[in-house]
Amino acid sequence: MPELIAKAALEQAPLTKAGVTLAAVEIGPITSVAVLPGGAKAVAKALKPLGLSFPAPNTWAAKGAARIVWTGRDQAFLMGVVPPTLDGVAVTDQSDGWAGLSLSGPGAEAALARLVALDLRAAAFPIGSAARVGLNHMSMVLLRVAEEAFEIYVFRSMARTAWHELAEVLDRLEARAALKA
Amino acid sequence: MRLKCPLCGDRDRREFYYSGTDDYLNRPAADAPLSAWDDHLHNRTNPAGLTRDLWYHEQGCAQWLAVTRNTITHEIMAVDLVAKERAK
Numbered sequence: 715m716p717e718l719i720a721k722a723a724l725e726q727a728p729l730t731k732a733g734v735t736l737a738a739v740e741i742g743p744i745t746s747v748a749v750l751p752g753g754a755k756a757v758a759k760a761l762k763p764l765g766l767s768f769p770a771p772n773t774w775a776a777k778g779a780a781r782i783v784w785t786g787r788d789q790a791f792l793m794g795v796v797p798p799t800l801d802g803v804a805v806t807d808q809s810d811g812w813a814g815l816s817l818s819g820p821g822a823e824a825a826l827a828r829l830v831a832l833d834l835r836a837a838a839f840p841i842g843s844a845a846r847v848g849l850n851h852m853s854m855v856l857l858r859v860a861e862e863a864f865e866i867y868v869f870r871s872m873a874r875t876a877w878h879e880l881a882e883v884l885d886r887l888e889a890r891a892a893l894k895a
Numbered sequence: 896m897r898l899k900c901p902l903c904g905d906r907d908r909r910e911f912y913y914s915g916t917d918d919y920l921n922r923p924a925a926d927a928p929l930s931a932w933d934d935h936l937h938n939r940t941n942p943a944g945l946t947r948d949l950w951y952h953e954q955g956c957a958q959w960l961a962v963t964r965n966t967i968t969h970e971i972m973a974v975d976l977v978a979k980e981r982a983k
């Protein structure tokens with residue numbers, strides 16, 4: 715067996731500008747759970763021991779380290795835990811396919827507003843919301859994890875592009891804040 | 896322009912890929928006459944008024960949507976999941 719070198723998708727140190735912190739997120743295993751026709755009952759039963767249920771569109775939920783995130787029609791990502799045996803679904807390991815970033819702080823909404831064509835104010839996108847939506851030209855899974863914090867998952871091949879785009883947004887927010895001061 | 900994806904909700908037009916008429920959903924049988932295949936592949940009406948066409952929610956849920964709209968008023972009457980219709 716060849717020795718493979720495990721590397722994080724992002725090795726940048728957290729970056730704070732304009733009251734927003736951009737950081738890499740290591741969420742652990744990511745498993746795609748795609749419900750087969752007629753499989754809804756079986757998957758509900760299999761998720762129960764984790765304290766989770768299959769999420770409604772545009773939502774996510776957590777129990778301890780385990781998270782379940784809606785990602786499409788009859789599809790969710792189980793994150794943060796090694797999946798139990800799941801019946802009624804097609805299961806695919808996606809762990810190495812995605813890169814996670816977090817954006818937190820009072821300016822997080824304003825920062826995302828520059829790249830995301832979706833109303834992300836807390837009234838429209840509260841904690842527990844998840845969306846498949848564009849991050850500029852990239853596809854992402856976006857989660858609101860706290861009042862002033864979001865997590866962003868992009869295809870791993872896009873990790874550094876996503877970081878770059880977000881870092882540039884923070885630069886501009888900082889420049890704008892300096893003008894106002 | 897915004898489309899209300901039945902799964903994702905109200906979304907910007909840039910998230911979607913436009914494919915064209917929903918004629919593509921009605922595929923002739925393999926042994927259908929060549930004229931039927933000719934129609935299916937090449938011949939389109941150009942309605943002034945109601946039309947129904949296929950849009951792919953590329954930057955969202957990755958579903959094909961059938962959008963009923965009016966080409967004169969730009970009103971959008973319905974957005975349906977193709978997968979749901981097919982499952983019927």
Ligand SMILES: [Zn+2]
Nearest residue numbers: 900903955956
């Ligand atoms: Zn959608």
